[in-house]
Amino acid sequence: MSKIxxxxxxxxxxxxxxxxxSKEIKHEKDINxxxxxxxxRQSYEKLGLRRTVEGVLVVQEHNHPHILxxxxxxxxxxxPGGRLRPGEDEVSGLKRKLTNALAPANPQLRISWDVGExxxxxxxxxxxxxxxxxxxxxxxxxxxxxxxxMIPLPDKAVFAVPGNMKLVAVPLFELYDNPGRFxxxxxSLPAMLSRFRLNVV
Amino acid sequence: MSKIxxxxxxxxxxxxxxxxxSKEIKHEKDINxxxxxxxxRQSYEKLGLRRTVEGVLVVQEHNHPHILxxxxxxxxxxxPGGRLRPGEDEVSGLKRKLTNALAPANPQLRISWDVGExxxxxxxxxxxxxxxxxxxxxxxxxxxxxxxxMIPLPDKAVFAVPGNMKLVAVPLFELYDNPGRFxxxxxSLPAMLSRFRLNVV
Ligand SMILES: [Zn+2]
Ligand SMILES: [Zn+2]
Ligand SMILES: [Zn+2]
Ligand SMILES: [Zn+2]
Numbered sequence: 001m002s003k004i005x006x007x008x009x010x011x012x013x014x015x016x017x018x019x020x021x022s023k024e025i026k027h028e029k030d031i032n033x034x035x036x037x038x039x040x041r042q043s044y045e046k047l048g049l050r051r052t053v054e055g056v057l058v059v060q061e062h063n064h065p066h067i068l069x070x071x072x073x074x075x076x077x078x079x080p081g082g083r084l085r086p087g088e089d090e091v092s093g094l095k096r097k098l099t100n101a102l103a104p105a106n107p108q109l110r111i112s113w114d115v116g117e118x119x120x121x122x123x124x125x126x127x128x129x130x131x132x133x134x135x136x137x138x139x140x141x142x143x144x145x146x147x148x149x150m151i152p153l154p155d156k157a158v159f160a161v162p163g164n165m166k167l168v169a170v171p172l173f174e175l176y177d178n179p180g181r182f183x184x185x186x187x188s189l190p191a192m193l194s195r196f197r198l199n200v201v
Numbered sequence: 202m203s204k205i206x207x208x209x210x211x212x213x214x215x216x217x218x219x220x221x222x223s224k225e226i227k228h229e230k231d232i233n234x235x236x237x238x239x240x241x242r243q244s245y246e247k248l249g250l251r252r253t254v255e256g257v258l259v260v261q262e263h264n265h266p267h268i269l270x271x272x273x274x275x276x277x278x279x280x281p282g283g284r285l286r287p288g289e290d291e292v293s294g295l296k297r298k299l300t301n302a303l304a305p306a307n308p309q310l311r312i313s314w315d316v317g318e319x320x321x322x323x324x325x326x327x328x329x330x331x332x333x334x335x336x337x338x339x340x341x342x343x344x345x346x347x348x349x350x351m352i353p354l355p356d357k358a359v360f361a362v363p364g365n366m367k368l369v370a371v372p373l374f375e376l377y378d379n380p381g382r383f384x385x386x387x388x389s390l391p392a393m394l395s396r397f398r399l400n401v402v
Binding site: 005122 | 208264320321333337372373374391394395
């Protein structure tokens with residue numbers, strides 16, 4: 001069979017290959033959405049377009065791919081990642097953010113992150129919480145973009161997440177079926193990942 | 202700026218660079234969904250998994266990407282493409298299907314198709330009309346897969362579509378906003394394309 005360009009292969013290991021601990025709580029910067037938007041507006045005025053990077057970590061159970069999501073409370077799910085510093089490049093910024101979110105405090109257990117291919121991009125045109133997978137027409141000053149990258153995992157690893165969060169493995173079919181629960185961006189991850197060859201190992 | 206892997210650049214030209222004509226009607230093989238499913242079942246028993254390929258052709262208007270879709274009647278939209286022959290490889294099969302669907306009969310106006318990267322894959326687990334961007338758990342005998350490829354266009358071209366169809370340019374924001382009208386697969390195209398750098402020219 002000839003090689004299909006864009007259909008990059010990624011090895012996907014069982015969830016049971018990984019162990020999960022917790023580490024010190026990282027306090028949220030904002031207590032509500034108003035405060036969050038005020039902070040976004042302030043930082044936009046000072047620094048311009050906010051650049052956010054996120055990692056897509058895939059594991060498998062019963063041969064079906066699952067995505068690792070950080071869960072806070074019952075209803076809030078996100079990919080690990082966060083805002084880049086001014087001038088910071090996307091790949092090193094994402095490695096820094098993944099270490100903050102997922103690596104154990106013990107330096108001997110640190111994960112050497114591999115940042116793979118771009119999975120997709122989302123744009124925030126206004127100072128609100130709505131993102132689109134494109135820049136809407138006539139928007140010349142978007143407020144933020146969020147770029148997702150595939151993070152190929154080693155066959156085994158130890159993760160540690162801040163004590164106020166959980167790391168959960170959500171199957172693709174659950175993301176796809178529940179845009180209301182996970183939001184449109186996470187619900188479209190199965191479509192964005194459908195070009196990859198996810199080799200369950 | 203460093204190169205982002207997976208963020209492949211594609212030049213996107215104005216819709217007005219292309220001209221659109223019509224050619225001989227290609228009659229539908231089935232008159233209704235029951236007949237269509239009966240034919241899928243028959244061909245599955247004879248040939249196994251059906252393999253379908255489709256092309257994503259992108260143009261722009263007011264600097265916003267639009268996707269070229271074939272429209273039949275008021276409510277049916279599809280990407281150009283179709284079923285591969287037994288043993289046919291995806292790239293040459295897709296070129297054959299694009300020529301059938303879009304090329305003028307005049308051989309001098311034939312388009313020399315360039316098949317780009319895989320955009321995504323959809324799976325049909327059962328003998329019905331439901332596709333998923335993954336193989337659902339415990340499905341060992343899917344009935345069809347449909348693989349979408351980016352088709353980088355030349356800066357100018359003449360298209361001709363069968364007389365019972367129209368070729369329409371649908372903006373990404375309209376696909377994204379209307380899963381009811383376009384179906385979940387076309388509505389998720391903006392997310393699947395969000396990793397590309399669509400350079401409007
Ligand atoms: Zn599971
Ligand atoms: Zn199972
Ligand atoms: Zn338009
Ligand atoms: Zn306009």
